[in-house]
Amino acid sequence: MAGYEVSRVKRILVLILCSSCADQGDVAPSNTISFAEVTTEIAPTVCGNPNPVTILEVNGTGLALIDFDNDNDLDLFIANASGEPCRLYKNVGDGTIAYKDVSEQVGIGLNQWATGVTVGDANGDGFDDLYITCHGQNVMLFNIEGNSFVDVTEAAGVADAGWGTSSRFGDLDGDGDLDLYVCNYLEFDRDKPPPKAKYKGQDVLGGPHGMTPQQDVVYENVGDGTFANVTEEWGFTQTPAFSLNATILDFNGDGLQDVFVGNDSMANSLFLNTGEVPTRFINNGVQSGIAVNGDGSMQATMGIAIADINGNGRPDVFTTNFSSDTNTLHINDHSGYFDDRTSRFGVGLSSRSVLGWSCGFHDFDLDGDEDLFIVNGHVYPNASVATMDSSRKQPVLLYTRTGNRFVQTELQGEFRDRAAVFGDLDNDGDIDIIVAQRDGDVRVLQNEATPNSMLSIALEGAYGNLRALGASMTCTFADGTSSSYWNTDGAGFQSSHTPNPIVIPSHKHIVLLDITWPSGAKQVVTEFPVNGRVVIQQSK
């Protein structure tokens, strides 16, 4: 990659002092965040020209963390475009981080213009499958007992041929299996790209403005390995939008799975599950306040991150947006409304100079609260501070949660990042990160936190959704505080990862765990070890 040499191990994140951690428990928690970049055999992503000339090339390609062979470590799928096959790398680290390309061995030979990927057990056989969004027909790959992948797109009935960006699995109808939401972007003919446009007085590649948005598609899992297009039947038809990302979980606490959709330069949508039979959703985005930012302005949502920022048990929504705009943090209150509280938490103005993509709330420093990691990079190759107040290559933004604020730290390096996935790659208990640039290097960032004593809690759902995608958990601690978590695939831009266990530092003594499974069923757990790993199975 031009201008950036990968060293064997490069410490890239500055240590952060977290002054307010002292009040968080009786044992001093870890208070630094540090990652080391690890050299691997992962090949760079491929997505058109090094300098994109059409809108098709600007979004880059996605990543997925999937334990395809059920050997309890996270393998890596990489989508590639422009004729380069997608890749599957098996985790061969055994406590370190190392990946081996097994694409040919397992039959991953796709060479469509792949854009994104999502992970889920679509056929309920206990092995995670892959749905790959493309410009052109999307692809469903069924995982055959961890040994190979078979293209079942046509047979499964999921051959949407729009410009797919992100997609998500979730149990939208509460019947125990995973349905599928597919974000579609816009009508684009590679032979007839739109004329150039102007941005801040500069000639830039055309789109999305003036182009025709495409309708998202929703598939119901019929249960026999096939899917039915229920977009209209379930109420997802609306004015088509430039959809880039989505996440599926219970946003309003009624025990039903809802869908939040992030759109480019248009209002976002929040499809609330009415619970009616037959299944029906209504778009509550404008009514709830999450469609736009606090100024009433539509934004260009790329990344989505979910966490309970204000501790009220409801999922708050962070979105990344275009440069010269801010990222946005919508706080979910108990009355069905979302308030833009970006400034209050300190994550607004600092994002004006960057164009954000994948992001994630994770407790990187294992101090019991969520930190925020955002990858950035401009869509226009001619972007610079002089021309657009924003450079083409941009730093990662890392914020540490410090009391009621997120405190930003300076990070080294500037990149053309798009995708990021979060997971414990070396099985040491902390969250590591894999980041992909648009048409460029893939960086593996090993978290150097030192997990001393902690409790890791994972969920195992019922048959059909063993990963319990969409489940929520509220932990109550001995000091009376509580924290809520959602078992999602992370909502990375065009990317996905198998749900991460929640990690409770030992200084926070959990006394009660209240689980709401994707079906709405409740389960309470009251006995826990002080540390170690616990898998909680959904009760029959």
Place this chain on the structure above:
Amino acid sequence: MNLSQSLKIALSVLVLLFGACSKEQPKQVKLDSGLKTEHALILDGNSGSARVRIRQKMATHGETPDALFLMGFSYHQEQKYGKAVEWLQKSVRANGRIYPPALHFLGWSYLYLGEVLASKKAFDDFLLVNPGEPDSMFALGLLSMELGDLKHAGELFAMVSSLAPHDKLMQAKASARWADVLAEQGNWLEAVSKYEHSLELNPDLYEAWYRFSQALKRIGLENESAVALQSFQEARHRVHPEWQATRFPE
């Protein structure tokens, strides 16, 4: 506003004035009458032509603080804040002399670039030479919100209202932001009242219409909220007819 609030604000203004007098100031210059045409060109949206003329004048008369300011100001008006900062920085560092508005626009340019602390310093510096200037106080209120100090932000917005009693537009935007602070503090009733006041003064403040509609929902006035939302859409279209179904954050 009650008596104690008024006294507090008056005291704050006195402190500001005293602070300004107690420090040695760089020599202030005024806009050279020979640059008035260029200033007018920028205000008329002809920044490119203005820059050609300013460069010619600087080649002849040297890089004076006011000419450098106009270079920065021309980019600021074009919303090219990176370039604006470059020239405004040159202006405020020119030969121990200062054209004070350069600091003010430097503050705004930094704010739009997301450089919170640099922005705050520029506004603080500007207030040293121009104490109590309402728009800079307003900007410091916004920065206080970003820094998480809602209480101070509210005080600053309140102060702006008292410092600009005859400037309706300034009063309107300060009142709207004061309402934002109240809303963030969960004081929806008072927020609604402040939004109403703001929008009476300036019905074109479309962002305030939007937040007003959200606040009305919180106090159970759904119908009124819907009307305010409609007003938001109308005001937004009135102010930015170029924003249709989609928008870039220009």
